Amino acid sequence: MNFSPKQITFISLMLFSMFFGAGNLIFPPFLGQSAGDQLWTALAGFIVSAVGLPILGVIAVAKAGSLNDLNLRVHPLFALLFPFFIYIAIGPGLAIPRAGSLAFEMGAAPFLPENLAVSPVSLLFYSILFFGLAAWLSMYPSKLIDLFGKLLTPILLVLIAIIFVKSLFDPIGSFESPTGNYRENPLFQGILEGYLTMDALAALAFGIVIANTLAAQGVVDSKEKSRYMMYAGLGAGLLLAVIYLILGYLGAASSSIGQAENGAIILSNIMTYLFGQTGTLLLGIVFTLACFCVSIGLITSCSQFFSNVITKVSYKAWVVILAVISTAIANLGLTQILQISVPILGMVYPIAIVLIILGLLDELINKNRYIYISVIGFVAVFSILDTINKVFLENYLSGTFNILPFYIEGIGWLVPALIGLIVGYILSWLKGTPVPRTNP
Incomplete structure (x- = not known):
């Protein structure tokens, strides 16, 4: 079966919307304001990791056939265990409830009276409505192309384009000198900022949705499915890169209207400058749409995964379960959840990255299981110990970990990965297993 460019475009738009949440909105403007006149160099690094890693994740899953085959x-x-941690971390444990909470803070609270904006009852009613609607739309995953793509x-x-065009006709300001680490090495700092988005985890999780959507459209051949998944990944990646360039530009130009401590405040300042009070409404719609799309994508992918693992509970039942859990967590207060979930996310992420790399190099390493086990094993041990150090030992062992190159920057797993390789x-040589080719 051959898909038309129009169909591939809709699938790419669907995947883009599943990636593009509130975090993707606020990272680039903050990078832009911090990088100043080094914006384009910093953005190049940001796109390498914030776009490159997720798209490589989609391609790795597509080449393997599925995330399960890769694992x-x-x-x-x-x-069995690794996907469970992924779907919990990016699903009901963190990302889904956070999306609902941010949608309320940016899309509803600014328009409520002060007493209602800070009232737990307001958040409760909003999150019930938000996740109820997200659950209802998630009940029919085959319709996601129409919902997202069309x-x-x-x-x-269109909303982001309006903001960008308005900024061209009504310039915000000029780029200023970079601050912080962007002064000395804007490219590397941009790479680190993109790495911290942790979207590669989402790429592994969303593969199941794209694969099932293609199957619902009549694509059953595994090679065709892999090919279209790659097309969708590349299309979504291109669109992400364009949006990041726009948001980074807006952030860099915003220094003249005031420095801010995070990307959300920067965007609020920009919108007020460009559109006045109407800007708050426009920004609220943008945040709400981004959070809503991501929530639907995450509820769908998590429900499809758990229904495949625990077959006695249907897909639709999982949709309801995850929506209820996300509503509850969003109302319990995300601060405590973040204290637990973020370290777990940080523990899983290095493992995901090396798994993606190994999946992409599978033919080069002759599908050698010893290399898979050894590299994943060393990185997993490092990540677990590092998480224990941060969560339970209050960074008592950080002095020891600092010996590792790039540990402070957040990629201390590189040396354990090389040792594992x-x-x-x-082990391959000792066991008589054909060693990987030295030339591709």
Whole structure:
């Protein structure tokens, strides 16, 4: 079956909307204001990691056939546990309730009387409505192409385009000198900022939605499915890059109207400058749409995963369960949830990255299980110890961890990964397994 460019475009728009949440809105403007006249260099680094890693994740899943097939290359137990941690971390444990909470703070609270804006009852009613509607639309995943590709995503893109065009006719200001780490190495700092979005985890999780959507459209051949998943990933990546360039530009130009401590405040300042009080409404719609699309995408992907693992509970039942849990967590207060979930997210992310890299290099390493197990094992041990150090030992061991190159920057797992690769080679040689080719 051959998809038309129009169909591929709609699938790409669907995937883009599943990636593009509130975090993706506020990271680039803050980067832009911090990078100043080094904006384009910093954005190049940001796009490498914030766009490159997620798209490579989609491609790795597409090449393997599914996330489960990719995980099985390591070990059946890994294939059972690792996805569970991914879907909990980016689903009801953090990302879904956070999306609902941010949608309320940016899209509803500014328009309520002060006493209602801070009232827990207001958040409760809003989150019930928000997640109830998200759950209802998630009940029919085969309709996501129409919902995202033809409706929600185009609306979101038009709104961002309006903001950008307005900024061209009514310039905000000029770029100023970079601050912080952007002074010395804007490219590397941009790469680190993109890395911290952790969207590669979402890429692994969203693969199941794209695959099932293609199947619902009549694509059953595994090679065709992989090819269209790659097309969708590349299309979504291109669109993400364009939006990041726009938001980064707006952030860099905003220094003249006041410095801010986060991207949400920067965007609020920009919108007030460009549109006056109407800007608050426009920004609220943009945030709400972004959070809503991500919530639907996450509820759908998590429900499809859990219904495949625990078959006695149907997909639709999981949709309801996840919506209820997300509503409850969003109203319990995200501060405590973040204290637990963010370290777990940080523990899982390095493992996800090396799994993606190994999946992409699968042919080069001759599908060697020793290398998969060794690299994943060393990185997992490092990530677990690092998480224990941060959560339970109050960074008592950080002095020891600081010996590792780039540990402070958040990528201290590089050396354990290289050690695992060397050990994997040695084990392959000792066991008589064909060693990986040195040339592609």
